[in-house]
Amino acid sequence: xxxxxxxxxxxxxxxxxxxxxxxxxxxxxxxxxxxxxxxxxxxxxxxxxxxxxxxxxxxxxxxxxxxxxxxxxxxxxxxxxxxxxxxxxxxxxxxxxxxxxxxxxxxxxxxxxxxxxxxxxxxxxxxxxxxxxxxxxxxxxxxxxxxxxxxxxxxxxxxxxxxxxxxxxxxxxxxxxxxxxxxxxxxxxxxxxxxxxxxxxxxxxxxxxxxxxxxxxxxxxxxxxxxxxxxxxxxxxxxxxxxxxxxxxxxxxxxxxxxxxxxxxxxxxxxxxxxxxxxxxxxxxxxxxxxxxxxxxxxxxxxxxxxxxxxxxxxxxxxxxxxxxxxxxxxxxxxxxxxxxxxxxxxxxxxxxxxxxxxxxxxxxxxxxxxxxxxxxxxxxxxxxxxxxxxxxxxxxxxxxxxxxxxxxxxxxxxxxxxxxxxxxxxxxxxxxxxxxxxxxxxxxxxxxxxxxxxxxxxxxxxxxxxxxxxxxxxxxxxxxxxxxxxxxxxxxxxxxxxxxxxxxxxxxxxxxxx
Ligand code: 6LW
Numbered sequence: 001x002x003x004x005x006x007x008x009x010x011x012x013x014x015x016x017x018x019x020x021x022x023x024x025x026x027x028x029x030x031x032x033x034x035x036x037x038x039x040x041x042x043x044x045x046x047x048x049x050x051x052x053x054x055x056x057x058x059x060x061x062x063x064x065x066x067x068x069x070x071x072x073x074x075x076x077x078x079x080x081x082x083x084x085x086x087x088x089x090x091x092x093x094x095x096x097x098x099x100x101x102x103x104x105x106x107x108x109x110x111x112x113x114x115x116x117x118x119x120x121x122x123x124x125x126x127x128x129x130x131x132x133x134x135x136x137x138x139x140x141x142x143x144x145x146x147x148x149x150x151x152x153x154x155x156x157x158x159x160x161x162x163x164x165x166x167x168x169x170x171x172x173x174x175x176x177x178x179x180x181x182x183x184x185x186x187x188x189x190x191x192x193x194x195x196x197x198x199x200x201x202x203x204x205x206x207x208x209x210x211x212x213x214x215x216x217x218x219x220x221x222x223x224x225x226x227x228x229x230x231x232x233x234x235x236x237x238x239x240x241x242x243x244x245x246x247x248x249x250x251x252x253x254x255x256x257x258x259x260x261x262x263x264x265x266x267x268x269x270x271x272x273x274x275x276x277x278x279x280x281x282x283x284x285x286x287x288x289x290x291x292x293x294x295x296x297x298x299x300x301x302x303x304x305x306x307x308x309x310x311x312x313x314x315x316x317x318x319x320x321x322x323x324x325x326x327x328x329x330x331x332x333x334x335x336x337x338x339x340x341x342x343x344x345x346x347x348x349x350x351x352x353x354x355x356x357x358x359x360x361x362x363x364x365x366x367x368x369x370x371x372x373x374x375x376x377x378x379x380x381x382x383x384x385x386x387x388x389x390x391x392x393x394x395x396x397x398x399x400x401x402x403x404x405x406x407x408x409x410x411x412x413x414x415x416x417x418x419x420x421x422x423x424x425x426x427x428x429x430x431x432x433x434x435x436x437x438x439x440x441x442x443x444x445x446x447x448x449x450x451x452x453x454x455x456x457x458x459x460x461x462x463x464x465x466x467x468x469x470x471x472x473x474x475x476x477x478x479x480x481x482x483x484x485x486x487x488x489x490x491x492x493x494x495x496x497x498x499x500x501x502x503x504x505x506x507x508x509x510x511x512x513x514x515x
Contacts, residue, residue, distance in 0.1 A: 002093055002236020002287040004047040004266070006225065007247065011354030012261025012484030013039070014189075015076035015122075015170065015230050016244040019086075020045075023290070026106050027244060028055060028088055028104070029264065032483050033073040034313040037062045038090060040079075040106060044292035046234070046242055046266055051297075051310045055088050055101060055110050064316040065320030066344035068094040070378030073316075076122045076170055076230065082133075087147060089116075089123045089135070098137070100121045100147045114150040118143060125202070126173035126180075134203040138169035140184055142203050148163065160207040162186040163196050163214070170230040173203060182207055183215065185229040188484070189262065192219050193229030196247065197276065215269070216245070216278045227249055227262065228281050233269065238289050241269040242277055248476075251423055251449035257475035259449050260353060261484020289503035300502040303332040311351050313486060315344065315376075322347045331497040332489065334371070339492050342379050342397060350376065353421065356450065360487045361418040362498050369494035373417040375452060377479040378488050383469055385417045385454045388493070392417070392456040394467040398478075406467040408456065414499065416457040419487065421471070422506070423450035437502045448472030 009016070016028040025046055031037040036054035043049045043087070055170070055180055056074065057063035064073050077090035088110070098120075099113035114384045120137035123158050125147060135145045143155035162168035162184055170185035179199045187194045194217025198207035218228045231245035247265045250256035267281045303325055319337060327333040338346035343492060351374070353360075362373050364387060372386035384395045392415065393407040450471035457463040474485055489498045 001289060003284045004287045006265045006285065007249075007263035008047050008266045008280060009041065009049050009264035010260060011263060011352035012486075013264045013352070014262035014482060016246060016264040017076070017078045017083050017172075017232045018234045019079050019243045020234055020237065021081045022265040025234065026081075026086070027264070028077045028079045029054075030076045030482070031074045031091070031313070032071050033064055033068050033316050034486070035062060035064060035315075035317050036310070036313065038077050038088060039072045039310065042106065042436045043294070045288055045290040046236065046244075047287060048294040050294040053107055053310050055108070057108070059317070060112050061101065062092070063095065065095075065351040066316065068344070070315075071403055078124045078172065078232075080125045082125075082127050087125055089125050089147070091121045091123060093121065100125075100150065102148070114148065116145060116147075116150050117152055118145070118156060122170045124172045126175060128175065128203070128475055134173055136171035136173050136182065136203075138167070138171065139258065140171045140182065142173070144203075153206075157204055159200075159203075159205040160184070160198050161211075163209060165192065165194070165358040172232050174233055177274070179274070183231060183233060185231070186214070187217070187219060189229065189246070190227055192388045193217065193227045194219055195243075196232045199275075209321060210275045211257055211273075212275070212277070214329055216243070216281070218247070218280065221280075223280060224249060224283060225265065225281050226258075228265065233276065236290070238290055240288060241271065241276060242288070243267050243269050245281070248280060249356065252472060255477060257472045257477045259471055259475045259485050260356065260475065260481070290381065296439050300500055301506050302330065302500045303498065304330050308332075308349070312349050313351065314349055315346070319350065320476050323349060327495075328497045331365070331499050332493040333495055333497045334489060335495040336369075336493050339489060341374060341376070341382055341384065341414075341492065342402070345378060346490065346492060348374065348376065348488045349372070350486040351503060353487050355505040356423050357421060359418065359420045359504045359506070360502065362418055362489050362501045363414055363416050364489070365414045365492070365497045365499060367496060369491060369496045371489070371491040371493075371496035373419060374488055374490050375419060375474055376475045376488065377476075377483065378481060381474055381479040383419075383454070383474060384490075385419065385450055385456065385466070387415060387417070387456075392464075392466065394454045394469070396469060396473070399458065400474045405469065406454075408464055408466055410456060411458050414459055416463075418455045418457065418463065420453040420455070421450055423471075424454065432477075449475055
């Protein structure tokens with residue numbers, strides 16, 4: 001029996017929405033304060049996904065001024081294909097609200113936003129046989145709209161607010177077999193999260209809840225995957241049904257910490273008496289019949305390509321002049337746009353941490369600048385391996401505290417900066433074994449989700465270990481918010497060139513905190 005591993009899209013890829021066109025599947029996720037926004041993925045089997053772009057990749061589509069808070073910006077999107085055109089609808093909660101963009105081809109170009117005068121978040125799109133377009137939003141309300149003109153034609157009307165839990169949101173309408181099914185998230189996007197479903201003969205209702213709700217929830221269980229919810233249904237090309245949804249992988253000791261944000265999971269769906277049903281989301285499930293592995297993203301980016309790969313993201317903006325692939329061909333040259341990572345308006349180019357255990361390195365040709373490699377949750381929570389004035393230092397910013405925890409003199413010339421993220425043996429004790437282990441990173445007591453070991457290597461020399469820091473302070477439980485860790489290159493003084501960046505997941509089985 002071929003099995004697949006969950007999550008199918010690791011790292012902060014929350015609020016997944018999926019659609020099928022023939023034998024091809026397309027998936028989008030929310031992106032908050034990051035630019036470019038709304039990452040777009042392609043698959044031919046719902047398991048193996050390759051990022052083919054970002055739906056919002058130019059300022060005309062996405063403007064996130066410095067006053068946009070971390071976890072502000074772009075919330076949950078919905079992707080649908082109708083009448084030969086791709087549609088994405090989402091919300092910029094920091095400016096403009098709900099809007100639609102469209103494209104003929106998934107790679108784009110995607111249109112400029114068509115704004116909709118509709119309240120709420122988590123907008124969805126569904127079409128009736130007569131071509132009417134229905135838009136549901138959190139709450140749950142439904143309106144009939146013209147998505148291309150950005151006009152609300154009727155409504156919105158309140159239709160169903162779930163089974164009584166907080167935050168009825170993430171609505172998706174499906175026209176299936178003479179019924180309109182309305183799937184929503186309830187309970188909030190943390191431990192109480194779940195999915196409920198109802199149906200009606202018209203998008204306007206009245207809706208009858210399913211005989212069994214929640215459709216899916218892991219609330220109050222000790223399952224390794226938690227906070228499961230915000231699901232989108234899809235019928236595969238072979239007629240089987242599946243749900244893409246978000247979940248987390250908390251680690252460490254009570255209250256358990258998740259550092260990768262809300263990730264994208266896949267779970268099988270069956271139909272019983274006219275209602276979809278799903279079992280618990282497991283770390284491994286029997287695979288869909290179709291099986292089309294994709295070329296994995298290369299571990300190393302040498303910045304030889306004429307454009308930056310779609311997985312590179314920056315907080316709020318990546319202004320022209322702050323980055324270049326041509327100033328020094330074969331290198332990514334970054335130029336400072338702000339003096340610190342502690343405040344918005346700085347130069348940072350990073351990628352999502354996608355595995356609990358991994359090693360990330362970047363080769364920096366420093367020169368007379370202040371630059372480095374940073375593990376970021378937001379402006380108030382980041383660990384930096386910084387090079388300036390002939391010294392390599394590890395700087396921890398945790399809330400109101402900023403401290404240089406280690407420094408080491410370095411010779412002039414290129415340096416390799418490395419962060420090794422390990423979580424060996426740090427599994428929640430409810431499932432395996434005792435509490436804290438003796439070799440905890442300094443000063444943590446009940447252990448955190450992982451440890452981040454920073455080192456610097458000069459050419460021809462052995463790596464110098466600088467410091468190992470507790471990962472809990474770069475977890476959502478400490479920082480709050482809707483995102484996860486992003487590990488990136490930055491410059492806060494002058495310009496610096498990065499020769500390459502590598503992202504190496506730890507070999508399977510070393511993530512002892514996992515399966
Ligand atoms: C998303 C909504 C939610 O739009 O959080 O808590 C928002 N629930 O469904 C951001 O992920």
